[in-house]
Amino acid sequence: MVSKPPSSHYKEISIAEFFEKNRHILGFDSPQKSVFMIVKEALDNSLDACEEGRYLPEIYVEISRKAEDVFAITVRDNGPGIERLEIPKVFGQLLYGSRFHSVRQSRGQQGIGITAAILYGQITTGESSRIVTRTPDSDVGFEIFLQINVRENRGNVISEKPVIVNYDHGTEITITAKGKYQVGKQSVIEYLKETAVVNPDMNLTFVDPDGRKTIFKRSTEVLPEPSVSIKPHPLGLEPGEIIGLASTSTEKSMKLFLSGEFNRVSERVAQEILTISGVGPEADPKSLKAESAIKLQQAFRKVKLMPPPVDCLSPLGEEYIRRGLRTVYEEMHPAFYSKPVMRPVSVYSGNPFSVEVGIVYGGEIKADDQVKIIRYANKVPLLYQAGACAITKAISEVDWRPYGMDQKQGIGIPFGPMIILVHVFSTRVPYTSESKEAIAAVPEISEEIKFALKSVARGLKSFMNKNERREKASEKFDLVMNIIPSIGRKCASILGKEEPKIDMVISRIANTVFINETHSKNENCFDVLAKIFNYTTEERSFDLYAEPFDGEVEGEAKWTIESIPPASVREIKFRVRTEAERYSGTEYFTSGIDPVLVHGAEPLPGDWSIREEVEEDEQ
Amino acid sequence: MNNDVKKVLESMVNRIYNSLSEGEVPEIRMSSRNRDNIVFDQISSVWKYGPSTVSRTLKTADGANYMLKNIYMIDFILEMLRDGKTSTLREMYYISEGWGLGKFGTQDESDMMAEDLEVITSLLREDFRLRPEENGASIIGDLTIEEKSRKGDFKKINCRDDVGEAGYTIPNNVESEKLKIKSTNAKFVLALETGGMFDRLVENGFDDRFNCVLVHLKGQPARSTRRVLKRLNNEMGLPIFVFTDGDPWSFRIFSSIAYGAIKTAHISEYLAVPTAEFIGVTASDILNYDLPTDKLTDKDIAALNSELKDPRFQTDFWKSEIETMLQINKKAEQQALAKYGLNYVTDTYLPEKLAEVGGLR
Numbered sequence: 001m002v003s004k005p006p007s008s009h010y011k012e013i014s015i016a017e018f019f020e021k022n023r024h025i026l027g028f029d030s031p032q033k034s035v036f037m038i039v040k041e042a043l044d045n046s047l048d049a050c051e052e053g054r055y056l057p058e059i060y061v062e063i064s065r066k067a068e069d070v071f072a073i074t075v076r077d078n079g080p081g082i083e084r085l086e087i088p089k090v091f092g093q094l095l096y097g098s099r100f101h102s103v104r105q106s107r108g109q110q111g112i113g114i115t116a117a118i119l120y121g122q123i124t125t126g127e128s129s130r131i132v133t134r135t136p137d138s139d140v141g142f143e144i145f146l147q148i149n150v151r152e153n154r155g156n157v158i159s160e161k162p163v164i165v166n167y168d169h170g171t172e173i174t175i176t177a178k179g180k181y182q183v184g185k186q187s188v189i190e191y192l193k194e195t196a197v198v199n200p201d202m203n204l205t206f207v208d209p210d211g212r213k214t215i216f217k218r219s220t221e222v223l224p225e226p227s228v229s230i231k232p233h234p235l236g237l238e239p240g241e242i243i244g245l246a247s248t249s250t251e252k253s254m255k256l257f258l259s260g261e262f263n264r265v266s267e268r269v270a271q272e273i274l275t276i277s278g279v280g281p282e283a284d285p286k287s288l289k290a291e292s293a294i295k296l297q298q299a300f301r302k303v304k305l306m307p308p309p310v311d312c313l314s315p316l317g318e319e320y321i322r323r324g325l326r327t328v329y330e331e332m333h334p335a336f337y338s339k340p341v342m343r344p345v346s347v348y349s350g351n352p353f354s355v356e357v358g359i360v361y362g363g364e365i366k367a368d369d370q371v372k373i374i375r376y377a378n379k380v381p382l383l384y385q386a387g388a389c390a391i392t393k394a395i396s397e398v399d400w401r402p403y404g405m406d407q408k409q410g411i412g413i414p415f416g417p418m419i420i421l422v423h424v425f426s427t428r429v430p431y432t433s434e435s436k437e438a439i440a441a442v443p444e445i446s447e448e449i450k451f452a453l454k455s456v457a458r459g460l461k462s463f464m465n466k467n468e469r470r471e472k473a474s475e476k477f478d479l480v481m482n483i484i485p486s487i488g489r490k491c492a493s494i495l496g497k498e499e500p501k502i503d504m505v506i507s508r509i510a511n512t513v514f515i516n517e518t519h520s521k522n523e524n525c526f527d528v529l530a531k532i533f534n535y536t537t538e539e540r541s542f543d544l545y546a547e548p549f550d551g552e553v554e555g556e557a558k559w560t561i562e563s564i565p566p567a568s569v570r571e572i573k574f575r576v577r578t579e580a581e582r583y584s585g586t587e588y589f590t591s592g593i594d595p596v597l598v599h600g601a602e603p604l605p606g607d608w609s610i611r612e613e614v615e616e617d618e619q
Numbered sequence: 620m621n622n623d624v625k626k627v628l629e630s631m632v633n634r635i636y637n638s639l640s641e642g643e644v645p646e647i648r649m650s651s652r653n654r655d656n657i658v659f660d661q662i663s664s665v666w667k668y669g670p671s672t673v674s675r676t677l678k679t680a681d682g683a684n685y686m687l688k689n690i691y692m693i694d695f696i697l698e699m700l701r702d703g704k705t706s707t708l709r710e711m712y713y714i715s716e717g718w719g720l721g722k723f724g725t726q727d728e729s730d731m732m733a734e735d736l737e738v739i740t741s742l743l744r745e746d747f748r749l750r751p752e753e754n755g756a757s758i759i760g761d762l763t764i765e766e767k768s769r770k771g772d773f774k775k776i777n778c779r780d781d782v783g784e785a786g787y788t789i790p791n792n793v794e795s796e797k798l799k800i801k802s803t804n805a806k807f808v809l810a811l812e813t814g815g816m817f818d819r820l821v822e823n824g825f826d827d828r829f830n831c832v833l834v835h836l837k838g839q840p841a842r843s844t845r846r847v848l849k850r851l852n853n854e855m856g857l858p859i860f861v862f863t864d865g866d867p868w869s870f871r872i873f874s875s876i877a878y879g880a881i882k883t884a885h886i887s888e889y890l891a892v893p894t895a896e897f898i899g900v901t902a903s904d905i906l907n908y909d910l911p912t913d914k915l916t917d918k919d920i921a922a923l924n925s926e927l928k929d930p931r932f933q934t935d936f937w938k939s940e941i942e943t944m945l946q947i948n949k950k951a952e953q954q955a956l957a958k959y960g961l962n963y964v965t966d967t968y969l970p971e972k973l974a975e976v977g978g979l980r
Contacts, residue, residue, distance in 0.1 A: 475680050476680070478680070479679075479680045479683050482720060483680070483683045483684060483687055483720060484639075484677060484683060486687055486719070486720050486721070487635065487639070487645075487677070487683065487686055487687050487690060488636075488639050490687070490690045490691065490694065490721070491632050491633075491635055491636040491639065491690060492636065493694075494629070494632050494690070494693065494694050494697065495629065495632060495633060495636055497636065500636055500639040500640035501639075501640055502639050502640075504641075504642030505638070505639050505642055505643070505644060505645075505677065508642065508643075508644055509644060509677060509678050
């Protein structure tokens, strides 16, 4: 008797086939989430395409209802378009992508997303996806209907024809899929809103299934700095990946392979690595075995390697965060926008990463609820699995009480009128799962998030303190300017006498120089009138500096106030240029006068970098 | 009298005016009005404010706001004096709406400030022509008074023969220019906390049988009720007996009649009857008469503990009664005596208790 070979029970399945059976792994685990995922994958691709093509993004997103539970989702961009012949690969093959083998920061990471979306549509409705694209050097666009051959993991072009399109370049994709359209916290509109925050260079039009149109307008025409690709840094690699790189290498020897294909590995370091690992310098990289790859990986850790260069990262930057938050949340009239904080680039497992944080505080933001957290990884909003995310964890591990926020026992998400934006960006973001919904709590990343949070929180605290001082000053100002004069007037009227001269009493009570401002809105700017009252018993002179919380003073922001006699007033007029809708006040600084005498201004700090000082003092 | 009031108030304003024009920081100083600052006055045998004072100065926003409101209130009082009008405290609160920065936040604030002004000036609210909204309590018994009618003539009323079952209602102003106490055959006054007990005693003809005057306190007695008790005690020589529920709040009712209240300690001499006797319901009564009871609430217990620290309750009688009540953790209403029948209180309890304190001699 000859038994059947056991191998006949096994058959190879393609990655596409695997996905067909395990779609939840990529985030298509419920009807409402599926619609969201399709929008997200298509939009990520569009934004990456625009960024690579250096175009200011013009994005159009439409969701239309085909049947009770079937939707057609269209996303159009003005990116560089895609070569006709590349389309089946770009859209139809899982794990195909220009980015998979290079190390740089981008939104899409593994080239799974859009193909998974197309495949999901195909599985649930049987319909092909429609792709229209035009490259700048082509006269026409092409309309292609595409299906995915699950068995062979590639795109099948069902039909293709040239079409006239009214744009010079760009790509439009329409996927028809089963799903459910929902509004609320984890909705398409929320995702678009959060996307708009971190892409202030984008114009986005969204049409929902009821035909309602929402437009997010760009607030800057400055393109983000592009990231550049780097070679892989040795510290981030698993043995399998080392073998993969070796097998495709064109280098003839291990020594040349190590010094040529890796970042931060010089010939000298390569020799050192080979000596430690015992791998022969002249060996053929293509014949690298697992055993040697493990030894190489261990050796990487023993030599001194410089961290990877940072230009492979593309932060949002201070300007983008500020503008984005303002454009989207200005309607809540926040009292305070923090100066955004970006941490210096760090490295985890050889992957460079950094963290940016911005906060918005006060105004009409709900004060009784937990703070709103908006999470981003490589400029992509994260809406699901907040609890599992390193960002949420870091926020709840910071003790917010010293910074003036409500928090039980100094742990957990704080309560208060605040929105926290956290952006983690890296050549490789460690997601907790393939669906890229939460960032794993890698200790290096968690630490950096906390540093950044504390740094912005200090800015918030100093805002609150200044506000409190301003309130106290204005209370005293009210006492001196309104209440005491009213008492004098009333006494005089009861007694039928002349109004008493109250200046002396006010000087005794106040012994203060008040700086108090009023303002009026002008086109694109605010006219500010600052009054300086000398309610001390002596003549006063000093220098006064103004720094608006928002915007800039037109012209010189420094004045020399010469000798105001007791009980007299001086006025200063200036103009503040700002993009904000509301005037949120000006900070005043004085020099040449005892600061305890001054209400409504701070002493001028020794160096003029007072607003930067919060950034520095870590580590 | 009016001229004196005007003079006192104007001199107060003048002091502030002068301070302002001389460059001095004006202040208003007065006795501090809390429990820790009441002391026993040997001469009048009542509790009055002690030596500790508080001051409101122009230096702080709070002090300045207080002073501003005070001056507006004085202006309003002077205006009423000029026009011969009176107003209720509530009316003044609403009128202050037009005072701009001098406007009151709550009626508690304006009521308190009217009392403060009494403390500061040693005058009475009646002098300021400010009335409470509510009337005083009711009286039944053989007592003849004369009350000035709206027409300005005095009308004689006997509080037994000339009134209905509800009795004679004590007006807000009970000073002699409004109310004259003429004559009585009664031997004592019995003050009752609750309307139910007052009606019970009226129905049972208690005032006739024991030749007394019944006064319904309506809970914590109004100033005018306490003033009438004081005058009956002073002018007619009638002893005052107080019959209340048996709980900490009723003890306070008695203490305000006998010793003076903390809020009105500046006029204790004018309101309090140091010889008034408490005849129940006591904690001992609950035990001796085996009365139906309720459990003390947390608030009751806190009130009793606070009374243990109150200087007015530092007598052996009160300490022992309060401690007993805390110990048995029970309180009882006046009506609990109905356990033994509707006549028990008039036929048994009151005669026994009055005999104990010598009221029936």
